[in-house]
Amino acid sequence: QVQLVESGGGLVQAGGSLRLSCAASGDTLNDYMLGWFRQTPGKEREYVARISWSSGTPYYADSAKGRFTISRDEVKNTVYLQMNSLKPEDTAVYYCNAARNFLRYWGQGTQVTVSS
Numbered sequence: 001q002v003q004l005v006e007s008g009g010g011l012v013q014a015g016g017s018l019r020l021s022c023a024a025s026g027d028t029l030n031d032y033m034l035g036w037f038r039q040t041p042g043k044e045r046e047y048v049a050r051i052s053w054s055s056g057t058p059y060y061a062d063s064a065k066g067r068f069t070i071s072r073d074e075v076k077n078t079v080y081l082q083m084n085s086l087k088p089e090d091t092a093v094y095y096c097n098a099a100r101n102f103l104r105y106w107g108q109g110t111q112v113t114v115s116s
Helices: none
Strands: 002-007 012-015 020-024 032-040 046-052 056-059 067-071 078-083 090-102 101-107 111-114
Touching: 002 046, 002 101, 020 032, 020 090, 020 111, 032 067, 032 078, 046 067, 046 078, 046 090, 056 067
Parallel strands: 012 111
Antiparallel strands: 002 020, 020 078, 032 046, 032 090, 046 056, 067 078, 090 101, 090 111
16 A cells, blocks of 8 residues: 655745645555646546656646646655646645556645635
């Protein structure tokens, strides 16, 4: 099993930046993809970005390309999401995810609110 704890959410003005952190513990992460998803009320959870823990290769949804950067710290077992040029439509609860084969683990989520 993998336990995930997110932090770093908050209120920011449009155009501002936030960095989300996700601390992972439990199973070895080498075979996992670590990612970020987000969800607003009444909508499905939306993929934002993910990263291969072993290689560090990042992948992004179109909505995140050019503004968000996903990275990981192998020593701290933490994955980050640096979010720049934030827009009001980025407002959501952001969830950290660890995936391997058919296994999926989720954090509790952290609220990001972008004011216009």
